[in-house]
Amino acid sequence: MKLPVRNAFIALLLAALLFGLLPATALAASPSDLVIGNSYTLENGQILNDDLVILGGNVNLQEGSTINGNVFLIGGSLQAAGRVTGDITVLGGTLNLASTMILDGNLTTTGTSVKRDPGAQITGELHTGENSPYFILPGGMQIPNWNNNSNFLLRGVGFFLRLFLWALVAMVAAMFLPNHLTRTSQTSLSQPLISGGLGILTVIIVPIVLVLLAITICLIPITLLGAMLLAIAWAFGLIALGLEVGKRINTMFKQDWHPAIAAGVGTLLLMTVLSGLEAIIPCIGWIPKALVGSIGLGSVLLTQFGMKAYNSNPSLPADTPGGAIPA
Numbered sequence: 001m002k003l004p005v006r007n008a009f010i011a012l013l014l015a016a017l018l019f020g021l022l023p024a025t026a027l028a029a030s031p032s033d034l035v036i037g038n039s040y041t042l043e044n045g046q047i048l049n050d051d052l053v054i055l056g057g058n059v060n061l062q063e064g065s066t067i068n069g070n071v072f073l074i075g076g077s078l079q080a081a082g083r084v085t086g087d088i089t090v091l092g093g094t095l096n097l098a099s100t101m102i103l104d105g106n107l108t109t110t111g112t113s114v115k116r117d118p119g120a121q122i123t124g125e126l127h128t129g130e131n132s133p134y135f136i137l138p139g140g141m142q143i144p145n146w147n148n149n150s151n152f153l154l155r156g157v158g159f160f161l162r163l164f165l166w167a168l169v170a171m172v173a174a175m176f177l178p179n180h181l182t183r184t185s186q187t188s189l190s191q192p193l194i195s196g197g198l199g200i201l202t203v204i205i206v207p208i209v210l211v212l213l214a215i216t217i218c219l220i221p222i223t224l225l226g227a228m229l230l231a232i233a234w235a236f237g238l239i240a241l242g243l244e245v246g247k248r249i250n251t252m253f254k255q256d257w258h259p260a261i262a263a264g265v266g267t268l269l270l271m272t273v274l275s276g277l278e279a280i281i282p283c284i285g286w287i288p289k290a291l292v293g294s295i296g297l298g299s300v301l302l303t304q305f306g307m308k309a310y311n312s313n314p315s316l317p318a319d320t321p322g323g324a325i326p327a
Helices: 002-020 152-176 178-190 192-215 217-252 259-280 286-302
Strands: 033-036 039-042 052-055 058-061 071-074 077-080 088-091 094-097 107-110 113-116 126-128 134-136 142-144
Touching (some): 071 077, 077 088, 152 178, 178 259, 192 286, 217 286, 259 286
Parallel strands (some): 052 071, 071 088, 094 113, 107 126
């Protein structure tokens, strides 16, 4: 019975991470035209009566082409010489607007290289960088830009929603894999230098490898999978450390919390401190979060997601029934 439960947990954790830690823009309904790592051309005279989504692909909207909908680009490049009746939203990548380009809606860009010919016509508003008040999703739905410095209320709501999500995922993880998390946290405490060094090397080397793989279009799915696994490992390490924080609080107040409660409370407190430092002191506040995350990531790799104890902790037992946390 252990295998189905473990698979169910992994599926649930993946879903939670995908829905909470990845950009909310990835959750939109699938449009009729979705370009993932390929080339797409809308030729002169052709009309697309739906939204167009580009994920790491190259799109060419030729002069005389028309899109009756929105265009949403994450990475890749967009050569626009036709007409778009909706909005264009670009997160990363490059955008070239030719002199014949006509945009009836708004143009929103973040982290994007934009080249606009003076003859390009944009009827709506221009929003660039963190001044963008919202993003337009496929289907026309708008979501606020939580990084918009002009709306402190939305930023605050987004901050607490992220903390709540971290606590929720931590509780689910501790319900099914308390011993895995414990092995990971114990390795972080006993071998912080080894774990931190391995985590930092992983954060430096793996993204470079993923970028090199993404250069070859056919390996983009492997790149996306690798990035997802890296994000899950990073989150798993932080949750393991959060469980340890929760156990210390549990001992301090002489309580007898369930591992899920300890993980939720500890992760909530840990992420509040780390995220709070990052928000209050942007120039150096990210350093503690990066260091703690690197230690957690290295411990995840050393213990293979907590499936076996690192050799410095041979006394840690295997899975125990009932989800008890080893002392």
